[in-house]
Amino acid sequence: MSSMENGAEVPAPAARAPKTPERAHPVTLRDVAEAAGVSTATVSLVVNKKKAARIAEETRRRVQDAIRTLGYRPNAMAKTLVSGTSRFIGLVADGVATTPFAGQIIHGAQDEAWKHGYALLIANTEGNGELEQDAIQMMLEYKVRGILYSTWFHRQTDIPAPLREAGFVLVNCFSNEPGTRAVVPDEVQGGRSATEILLGHGHRKIAFINATIPAPAKDGRLQGYREALEKAGVPFDPELVLEAYPDQEGGYGATSDLLTRGVSAVFCYNDRMAMGLYDGLREHGLSIPDDMAVVGFDNQEVIAAHLRPPLSTVSLPHYELGAAGVRMLLGLDGAPGTATDGVARINCPAVERTSVRAQAHA
Template sequence: MISQENGSGTPMSAAASTNQGQRPQPVTLRQVAEAAGVSTATVSLVVNKKKSARIAEETRHRVLDAIRELGYRPNAMAQTLVSGSSRFIGLVADAIATTPFAGQIIHGAQDEAWKHGFALLIANTEGNRELETDAIAMMLEYKVRGILYSTWFHRATELPAPLRESDFVLVNCFSAEPGARAVVPDEIQGGRSATEILLKHGHRRIAFINATIPAPAKDGRLQGYKEALEAEGITFDDGLVLEAYPDQEGGYGAAQELLKLGATAVYCYNDRMAMGLYDGLREQGLSIPDDIAVVGFDNQEVIAAHLRPPLSTVSLPHYELGAAGVRMLLGLEEPQATAPTKIYCPTVERNSVRALAPA
């Protein structure tokens, strides 16, 4: 049997003591009890917020004052046992903490979790299935309230088996499995917004350099491009859609073919592609935005704001994806009727687009 006294204020274990000799000794439950002039059992009841325990308001305040004055730290592990669930939310990430891209998912999830009194337990698995299974097992053993399962780029995913033992929400990915709640970026709306930046500046012959790699973003961003053109009464022309590998080298390589299309503006699948296209267009002696207007997608830090000229683009809502995932996990936000739940991608206008001069 474990007594609450042992559980709710044990001194640091021997293993944790170190060469940092100046560290103060942790305050014990007994010291709090002595300072407040009550029994250790009473302190324990106050710390664990036992509703059934009848403790005089005056006594409770005396205990809380002593806790504050002495700097006593209750043992959260023991409180978890008492309350039956922990204040952890697990975040399984394939690589969002380590790629220079989707880290804001963590930021958004953490802010929202903290707001509701939860802490994030993060595991970065680099997409390794074995690590992923271990990470989820660890989270289950720590009795997490639920798990966010997230990927650094938007894609379909196979659920790892142990995930089903917990409440979970998929973030930036989705599964065909019934009941699997998910939040993803609204790629169609994003593609529409990117195209609309160019349309509202008078461009009508707009090329689109799409990715060669199959992905929800590839289909969604093309669909949005078509919808935006249609809304302006412009017939979709398949000949204005190129494909390239979605990085700088792909964008650079697409420059010559693009120039043959006679477009006055181009919308690139992502910012990295736009960065390479800038170099390719410059080598052909063209100036952005005077000779051709360019729009990207992602609003990738380090790149978009720092190209010459700074790039107009559409932002991936990573922070919102993390925050919405937590709200959905905690039952504070209902999933949209048409799954997965889609998050709005905002427009970011800079200087790579100029109004088309009248012909």
């Protein structure tokens, strides 16, 4: 009987049990044995449902009554020893403390893991390599079913040596070793979708402020921008691609340069950059979306929906990355269509708000 099956027997919050002493001694096998007047070995046989064991029906019933009366909880660790693997999936994450992205991966992975009867054993490394090694060792000692190795931003990664001792899936990162299983966002499709929001409103002169920092997102979003333009019959103009540091200060600093390009719309590499650009455009007395349509990328919590005007953007699917990683690890059918290279690319959906308006007779 797993903890999840027990869930329904737990009293609802409104009907909670009367106060019991804090740190109440947990009920042991021995307590059950005493209450039932049998040996601990007999209790163990009943708990582990050893059918072969010859136990009188009356004794078995007495033990089961004592278990119910005392609220005995069998030891998950003991069951793990018998079965060889635990009901744990390990999740190594960085950036949990500094971005909501890692938290969304955790949330998606946990929901999916629980669905299949697994609990997540999460280690937050914040980029500390030594802690990462220790965390993976610990997961191996606890006999995890497998490990998700995740990064808060999409990047290439080395595979830490101890990770190879378990089944593993890379989440939001990938290896250059062929065939390594990974789940990543589809940056090219995301860049295409962002650009298509602007094209769809009649814009034709569209700038792209890309990041200065090399990353799969940098190459992928640029490719998507080019593909969308090409599909719409708009010639690609390298003069319309700018670069800036991917945060608010970078976006703000790019304002003047952007305004020399004669565009009616801009696709920013991320929402933070768009937030800074908002400030820059306002200082130039320009309004969004009338003077400049703006699209971001990330759909970042706390920012995107709360800028003025609220920002049209493309969502990074962190929740889905975590969930898909678990499905891939467990070899489930629901896993996303995996390309032959072992890498699944997850769709980045467009989120339209009000920072884009139709271009009048473009």
